[in-house]
Amino acid sequence: KNEVEQSPQNLTAQEGEFITINCSYSVGISALHWLQQHPGGGIVSLFMLSSGKKKHGRLIATINIQEKHSSLHITASHPRDSAVYICAVEGSNYQLIWGAGTKLIIKP
Amino acid sequence: EPEVTQTPSHQVTQMGQEVILRCVPISNHLYFYWYRQILGQKVEFLVSFYNNEISEKSEIFDDQFSVERPDGSNFTLKIRSTKLEDSAMYFCASSADRGMQTQYFGPGTRLLVL
Numbered sequence: 747k748n749e750v751e752q753s754p755q756n757l758t759a760q761e762g763e764f765i766t767i768n769c770s771y772s773v774g775i776s777a778l779h780w781l782q783q784h785p786g787g788g789i790v791s792l793f794m795l796s797s798g799k800k801k802h803g804r805l806i807a808t809i810n811i812q813e814k815h816s817s818l819h820i821t822a823s824h825p826r827d828s829a830v831y832i833c834a835v836e837g838s839n840y841q842l843i844w845g846a847g848t849k850l851i852i853k854p
Numbered sequence: 855e856p857e858v859t860q861t862p863s864h865q866v867t868q869m870g871q872e873v874i875l876r877c878v879p880i881s882n883h884l885y886f887y888w889y890r891q892i893l894g895q896k897v898e899f900l901v902s903f904y905n906n907e908i909s910e911k912s913e914i915f916d917d918q919f920s921v922e923r924p925d926g927s928n929f930t931l932k933i934r935s936t937k938l939e940d941s942a943m944y945f946c947a948s949s950a951d952r953g954m955q956t957q958y959f960g961p962g963t964r965l966l967v968l
């Protein structure tokens with residue numbers, strides 16, 4: 747069983763739609779990271795959170811520690827948001843355990 | 855804005871050859887990491903490095919792998935005798951401290967072993 751599960755695996759939406767990507771994990775964590783991987787392969791850290799909610803521009807990340815679940819939301823989605831969004835959890839040994847990613851395509 | 859750099863961007867090598875992948879972390883960061891991503895698969899942790907020694911390593915990081923900070927700025931990953939299955943994208947990252955820190959990633963080195 748994967749320690750980090752993301753859903754959906756693939757998501758195609760129209761420009762302007764509200765996007766939700768989910769992440770569930772089965773291990774104890776100290777923090778959860780959301781990252782974005784561009785089509786060229788580069789990885790950018792979006793959020794690191796251990797409780798509650800964080801917002802940066804049109805991106806919002808939430809985490810529910812009791813339910814071992816996190817969501818990444820994108821408001822007013824745009825074609826430039828098209829990328830793979832990855833959830834990674836940080837355990838007590840500080841290693842990141844990565845999810846498989848959600849491939850998001852936003853059509854104009 | 856400071857960034858993590860990696861060289862080369864692409865490397866093609868023959869099976870059994872040694873390769874060295876180089877990274878320059880952000881200058882005031884203390885923790886350094888190597889990850890790999892086999893094509894079509896998820897990113898996997900290889901090793902973390904602090905104060906000139908390995909802090910954590912995964913099962914993947916066996917005796918054919920080694921890391922070094924030779925000169926206070928570069929951080930290298932050496933694969934001693936490459937195998938076909940070492941073909942992957944290798945990412946270096948750095949963070950200011952350990953634990954619950956944002957990690958900053960380099961652009962990656964795409965390694966192809968023939």
